[in-house]
Amino acid sequence: MKQSKRMMVILFFICLFSNTVSVFGEETPLIENGLVRPREALGGISDLNQVKGQLIKLDNYFHPVTSGQGVVSNVTNADGYDIVNVTKKGTSYGNGAIWSEDSYRMNLDYDFSTSMWLYFGKDTGSGAKPEEKKVGDGMAFVMHADREGKNAFAKSSKGNNVFGGGASLGVWAQANTTGGIKGAITNSLAIEFDNHINKNGMDKDTTNSNDGTKPYGHIAWGLPGKESTYGRNGANRTQYHKDAQAVETFGDDRWHQFSIDWDSEQQQLTYKLDNLAEKTIPLNVQSTFGTNIVYWGFTGSTGLAKMDARVAFEEFPRPIFTQVDEKIVNEAGESVMDQVVARGEKLTYQIALKEIKGTGELNNLAIMKKLDSYLLFSQDTANATLLKNGSPVEGVIQQQQEWWTFSSKQPLSLVKGDQLELSFDVKTKQEEKIPGKPLQLLVDSGETLVTAQNNVGEMLTLPYHAGSFYLDSNIAPELRKLEATEQLPTTEDFTAKVDWEEWNALDEGVVSFSLNDLSTGQLEDFKQERTFTTDVSGNYVGQGIAEVNFGKLTAGSYRLTVKAQDKNQKTSNELTKDITVRGTLTLVTVPDILDFGEIAINQIENGKKEYPRKNGNKMTVEVSDLRSASASPWVLQATLLQPMTAAGKSQSFSGKLFNAENGAGSTDNNYPNELLLTIRQNGSLSKTWQENEGIMLQVRDTVIQGSYSAIINWTLQDGI
Structure with a gap:
């Protein structure tokens, strides 16, 4: 930024029931x-x-x-x-x-x-x-x-x-x-x-x-x-x-x-x-x-x-299974029934035939499982294992329409007290960005159907249903577009707005705007929040704009960070902008006139003589610097735009203007654009030179009588 003044030397099920048998251990006999x-x-x-x-x-x-x-x-x-x-x-x-x-x-x-x-x-x-x-x-x-x-x-x-x-x-x-x-x-x-x-x-x-x-x-x-x-x-x-x-x-x-x-x-x-x-x-x-x-x-x-x-x-005098027990556990081994399960989480189904009565063979044992559409099953990753009393049983996995069937390849020879256990892994589906989703989805554990034929040709069928659990379908809100002026002066209010999108219905949350002054090293020097809700009337509206006004800021560098969080602490993506607030650097006052009054030529001694300004003609300069404390120093220069000339005459002036701090030097006359004075510093300045300070005049004895004037250009430069 450069300012000049001139002066006259001045950011599995279908439920099928057969003759089922159950066991109840209500009392222990003596x-x-x-x-x-x-x-x-x-x-x-x-x-x-x-x-x-x-x-x-x-x-x-x-x-x-x-x-x-x-x-x-x-x-x-x-x-x-x-x-x-x-x-x-x-x-x-x-x-x-x-x-x-x-x-x-x-x-x-x-x-x-x-x-x-x-x-x-x-x-x-x-x-x-x-x-x-x-x-x-x-x-x-x-x-x-x-x-x-x-x-x-x-x-x-x-x-x-x-x-x-x-x-x-x-x-x-x-x-x-x-x-x-x-x-x-x-x-x-x-x-x-x-x-x-x-x-x-x-x-x-x-x-x-x-x-x-x-x-x-x-x-x-x-x-x-x-x-x-x-x-x-x-x-x-x-x-x-x-x-x-x-x-x-x-x-x-x-x-x-x-x-x-x-x-x-x-x-x-x-x-x-x-x-x-x-x-x-x-x-x-x-x-x-x-x-x-x-x-x-x-x-x-x-x-x-x-x-x-x-x-x-x-x-009973033949193999019959009398009780199915089914658990669904997370990776920590905890039951998820009636609990909330995260998206993408691995779950293990554990299906056990705990009460086997009788001795003989079970043929064509099949454990059929119908899985909810929110669960993913892969033969390659399911780690499906069929165990008899803890030892693996060779089996096959097949899909028949909606059912997955786990079956043993060979007849199983059983006695009273044997246990058959099947375990396999599933994964819950990842987030699906479908507008208007509920925050939780009810997931059916799936029907289970165990079938077999025992050694007398009797078909055994036992259905089971473990219950259900919940899938966390809460998707984090998203921020789409951040609008904020990246450069502005201290005289303007700083405002920002962002477009938000929330996929879940009946949700609410907060959009947070944090403005950090990079010079302080502190987080959230300034913070404002705006709440948002998604429509509760059934007509899903999951988009909106959040807008804030931070008012006028002091000069400096800032970083604006915007993020959103819903009521279940799901956090959005983060948007940022770097903001520069520039304060004004103003050349407020320079002398209007430097007046040296009248000089008698015949009083010049030794070939030249230096003169202060006339009495009362003090020289005052004022600079207003509202920039940040870390701003580069400014430079104020006084340049002789036009040397001394006689009014209405072509005759040249014998002598020169000079800075009293540097002395008149050995040259005779000024030249165009000659630098008379330089001030370099930070912050505001208000300085007054007395009549015998600042810019003074030297006159040589060869000067021709006349009325002379010069033009001085004062220039304020922001930066080097």
Whole structure:
């Protein structure tokens, strides 16, 4: 910037339901010496709470025989548990038989195991004879291929449509004949639980006979449909009891654990009651049953001695899965259900079949999963792993329409307590800039469907749905265009405005303008904020302009920074501008006239003489500097634009103007544009020279008389 004055010398699901089985461990029973101590009755089922925590829930697995004399067998349900009622203590000469439904028969080509709890009622403690004190007669676990199928029962001599009396336990041949197998369930195996001793008949020589000091009941096995199972005692039939074991705990009002394991390769059945020794039955399947597919269930009978004979299950004789558990966790292993998940976050699905009951093979196991559209699944990055008891199982992954299917390549051999677990990773989708999005999106965990076929050809299906979680769909606001003058003087207001854009509806936030004076080194020397909101009426408007006025600024260099943040602390991009505020540099005052008055030529001595300005003609200069403190020094110069000339004459002046601080020097006359005076400094200046200071006059004695004047140009320069 340059100023001059002249003077006369002056900035997986579709939900499909089958016969599902569930496990509820609500109470832990107290077990003492292999027996369960009673706790409390449940819904009329004696002391079921003793074993309730170990039972599985079954539904429509058993068929009670309903036609016949004295039928009392049925299936009751307590809290979802199917309880097989074989006989009842309120019925004398009552009989019962309950068989597996057709689809739940045992396939003896495969291994299986089953475990159940048996209840034999409570002894009365009254009566003169042991049989009057004890519960009776008993019941039997039976496997058969009788031609009457699930309607089979032991017939008596009274006809073909009645049960066979107390001694037959609903399975053995008629007790009142001595030949053949009349009345027996054919093609069968029975394990009896007998608590009424037919001393001279079916139970002769089995346990105590007439000795009341010995245990009264027994457990043994035999083949009811084979003549070799029976003998005779005069006119009475007797029965050969294999592996007979004395039992004194029938009628103790407790539940007793009974387990069976079938080894298809060895063709042998192993059973165990409570803490009694385990017994193994060698069994020729074709000779005994004539088929490998058999019914199984329970028979029982009462006479004068009566009993509640009941069965509840803790393991089913084929693989069934009874419970699916599914978790979705973040990388820290924390569940995200009902929580908010960030965009792009990795999640791991963990699907477990925790309650597998029974022994055998599961074929064609498939775990199907339908994933929400906000989740990304890639076979390459999913790290999908199927584990059996912690060990990897070879499998394949396929996509079928909306479902991803994880399936095992080979049949899985399972036993009770095994666990199958599938885990795989997904990622949530990245931000999508779609105007009007909600701040959070509800993400469905996705339907899960587990299917398989077990060793008897039964199709198993179990659906599951874990719930949902939320995806943070809050996208940070964006700043589009920053408008601000990059250079301005101190006399003008500094204003700035920016265009903002917010993608989410029902959001709000703040646009922050920070102006930093670069000379101070401080952040946010000046700050102003403007709030913004997106439309809440449903008509999404997510754009606007935020504008601020910082007023007048002192001279200097500034940096303007603008950013926005929504109510959930999502921060926008940052826009900046460098701003220069220039203060004015003004030449306020220079002398109008430098007046040397009248000089007498004849008074000049020694050839030349220096003269001050005339009395009262002081020389004053004023500079106003409103620039920043760091501005470059200014320079003020006085230049002789026109040397002394005589008014109206061509004669030259003999002498010169000079700066008193430098002295007149040795030259004779001035020349055009000669520099008379220079001042270089920062800040404002107000200086007055006295008459004998500043610019003075030298006159030589050769001067011609006349009236002389010169023009001095005062120049103020900003910078070097």
